Amino acid sequence: MAKQTPVLVCSPHSPRSKEHIVFSDDTTDVRNVHAGNREGILLKIYRYLDSFQPDIVHIFQNPNCLYYLENLKGAFPKAKWVLDFRTQINSEDKKHVRTLRKRFFMAHLMADHIFSQSIHTIGSSLPLRLKPFRELPIGLDVEAFPAREKTESELRRFLFVGLIAKQRKLEVLIDAFNKYAVSADSEATLDLIGGGDALEELRNRQSILGTNSVRFIGPLSQSELGQRMSQYDAGIAYVPGGAYQWAPSLKSLEYSAAGLSVFASATKGHRDYQKRFGFDFELFPNTEDGLVNALVHARNSKNWSTSIARNKEAVLRFDWKEIIAKDLVPVYEKILKR
Structure with a gap:
């Protein structure tokens, strides 16, 4: 403005x-x-x-x-x-x-x-x-998120961007991804970008597990985030239910602008954006097994090129x-x- x-x-x-x-x-x-x-x-x-x-x-x-x-x-x-x-x-x-x-x-x-x-x-x-x-x-400023030039055949580098806060219940996301890495793809990694009152607690939780599947980057400037996002294959728009059930997800829009494959919690807010604006997210229930099953399904059978193109077109509205x-x-x- x-x-x-x-x-x-x-x-x-x-x-x-x-x-x-x-x-x-x-x-x-x-x-x-x-x-x-x-x-x-x-x-x-x-x-x-x-x-x-x-x-x-x-x-x-x-x-x-x-x-x-x-x-x-x-x-x-x-x-x-x-x-x-x-x-x-x-x-x-x-x-x-x-x-x-x-x-x-x-x-x-x-x-x-x-x-x-x-x-x-x-x-x-x-x-x-x-x-x-x-x-x-x-x-969002779409131009701040340079899109990836091509889609990899395999999704290996995953990203979560958001507030690392206790009320977000991110332990579900972290435990699910660790489970996926152990059972389906040992080379898969998830980076969490953001800060909050649960950051140190979750870092300690991951340290006890002794794996490198989940990494905590901490907060980044918006300009650095935009440049870095294109290095990933997929973004996870994890949103807890309850009071957040209808909350639109800014992170899902940023992933779409950057040309990432998008996994999103099956909240009413994400379903609403799919229905009204034409996004194509891989939806999953907010449980460990729900996310693991979605990741396994996408790894084995989903062709992401059409989905990414639809999301990049839909995000222009925002x-x-x-x-x-x-x-x-x-x-x-x-x-x-x-």
């Missing part, structure tokens, strides 16, 4: 956070509005907005979005306000869920427009809404240039004219 018009990004980033910045762009003005409390964050945001004088303020769903709208909208009467729901509520605390949904409901009444990744994402956060929304899908031109800018222009 910053290639078309000035963009200001305000985001609280605590210096004590263990997050890694994997992508930065010098053309975009990014301001850290971290403070000790939400009042301090609000004051910093106000000062930056006052200097920037925005036409549109695009707020991503967060527990304080209602607080920001209530305290900022009146200060910038010429601006339009957009509320964007990117994630489902992932909490088993029913009281907490009710509190968030109440806040989101009140916030959506104050917004000039609503976006969401999908009907299922917004359904989690805003089951009752009085305004329509427009789907704004997850996106290129950021396409999303901005067809989904974002037309809405911005429409609400500015109101």
